[in-house]
Structure formats: structure tokens, C-alpha cells
Amino acid sequence: METPGLVHGGAERFSKALRSLVNNRLYSDVRFVVGQERQEVFAHRCLLACRCNFFQRLLGPEPGPGVPSPVVLSTIPAEAFLAVLEFLYTNSVKLHRHSVGLWGRPLSFPLPLMGSFHTLPHTHSVPERNMYQHREKYLTVTTYIHFCSQLCLGFVVKVLDVELVCEALQVAVTFGLGPLQERCIAFIEAHSQEALRTRGFLELSAPALLLLLRSDKLCVDEADLVLAARSWARVGAAVLERPVAEVAAPVVRELRLALLAPAELSALEEQNRREPLIPVEQIVEAWKCHALRRGDTARGASCRRRRGTLPREHHRFLDLPLK
Secondary structure (H helix, E strand, C coil): CCCCCCCCCCHHHHHHHHHCCCCCCCCCCEEEEECCCCEEEEECHHHHHHHCHHHHHHHCCCCCCCCCCCEEECCCCHHHHHHHHHHHHHCCCCCCCCHHHHHHHHHCCCHHHHHHCCCCCCCCCHHHHHHHHHHHHHHHHHHHHHHHHHHHHHHHHHHCCHHHHHHHHHHHHHHCCHHHHHHHHHHHHHCHHHHCCCHHHHCCCHHHHHHHHCCCCCCCCHHHHHHHHHHHHHHHHHHHCCCHHHHHCCCHHHCCHHHCCHHHHHHHHHHHHHCCCCCHHHHHHHHHHHHHCCCHHHHCHHHCCCCCCCCCHHHHHCCCCCC
16 A cells, blocks of 8 residues: 655666665675685675575674674575575566576575585574574575575576476475476476486486376386486486485386386396396386286276377287276
8 A cells, every 4th residue: 555645766776776786895794705616795784684584693783893704605606696685685686597407406505505604603602503503594495485486487487498497397396386396397298308318307306206207298108218217316326326226216116117018128127137226026016017918907007108108019908997
């Protein structure tokens, strides 16, 4: 509701004036050292504190005597941090398509943030400092989720493409952005072959990959999906220094091996002996579906064809009614 007698100035000029203060040394009274490149970023305590509870608690009510030490945020990409500052200063921000992947890289913005704060209040005892860190971590996550969900959703949907979609899906899954998650899955379902060949697919978390493997609408054959899952598990195994089968365990149950022809299943079984990926009992279940050709085994999710499943001779048995 408009307040009687209240006169508004030009919003654009006001925003432009405040944007000129973003990372401006002029009148700055707080410094951040951001990212692995240790980029120095200048800011203004009063603006940050009045716009964001996280910065209000981080910076404290009063600066200490002398020249304050910089706040070190070594795990945050400088571009992402500057985008947040721009939004806090001007209530708007100019986004770029690659920013989505930048913000989504292994929780680089919110969760590891607290491990990089070198300027926690020295007046706190160790237990109090731990409580302070826990509280600030929660505030950071909350602020970041709000920022992403409010500003990025419409932008990401507009620029979504094959190279970006898996990274956007990971961001959506990580931060619980349901509408973005739905749009990403729908896009991957329509462009499955291309999306499975991207680096973003190989970097998906297990929960994100599970969402895809549970879909009936993927436009990809099951043989190609098994190959993609193996590539994904190999990358994860190399990064985490764990066995391929261990990395794959949370997701491989969603592979529908019964859709493969007997020759394909035999080849997969042989490869699985050389490089374990799929539990032996899961392969046995697929053989059982071939042997029975009807009944309960042939009517479960593991035998349900996807949109991109190529026809095979035994598929005609999968739709037979129970007797």
C-alpha cells in the first residue's frame, strides 16, 4: 500500500548509484579475499549488514581497532560472490549462462564456506565458536537457496541447453529447487543421448542420477544407459578413490537389464566379471525374466520399457497379461 505523501525518486538512478559501489574501494570498510585466485573484493559493512543477516552476524556490530583483517572465502568463486554482492547492493543482478555451473560445483558456495572464515570473533570460547559456525553455516545455506530460487530459475530455464542441463539439475537437487529440477529432467528426457555425453552428466551426484534412471521417458536405449552409468561410476571411483561397484551401488538397481537381449546380457555379464559394476543377483533377476517370459517378474519396473528403448524380440512377452 502506498503511503500518503510519499514521493519516489528514480529507481534506475538509485540502483545505478549503488551498483557503482560494488567492489569499490571508495569508503569501503571491509575486505574479502575470494576464491582460489585470492581476488580482493571491497564492500561496505552497513550495506551488507542491513541487507543480509548472514553478513550482519559475520561482520559483528563494530569493526575492531586498526585496519581489519580481510574475510577469507577461499572456496567461493569470485564471480559468484560478486553476483551476490550486486544483488544485495541493487536488488538485481546480471546473470550469465555459465554462472549456474559455477554456483553448483560441489556446494562451493554455501557448505564449505565456514571452513574458510579466518575472522571469527576471537572473544568466543571454542564451544561458543563452534555454535557460531553452525549457525552461520545455516544462514549461508538459507541465503543462498533464496538467492538461487528467486533469481536464477527463470533465467536458467530460458538458457537451458544440453551442456548446461546436468549442471543445472545438480544445483536443483542440491538446493531442493523443485520447479528447476522438473524442467531439467524434462529437458534431459527429450535430449537424453546428447545429455549423457556431457561432462555435467559424469559429475552428477548419485541422488541426481537416480532421478534420471527412474524415468520412463528417457529417449535412450538401455544398453547405452548401462554404458553411461559405467562411465559415471568410473569417474566417481577415480575422484573418490573407491571401487567402481561401490560408487555405482546407489544407482545401478534402476538399470533395467531385462530389456537387454540375451546376447547383450551375456556380454554385460562377462564385462561385469572383469570390472564389477552390477550386483550378480541383479543380473540373475534379468535372466529370470527371460526364462519366465511372463508373470510377476516380467511386469515389474525392471522390465518396463523407456521411451527410447529399441525393440527386441523378447519384448513382446513383457506386455502379456497374467494368467
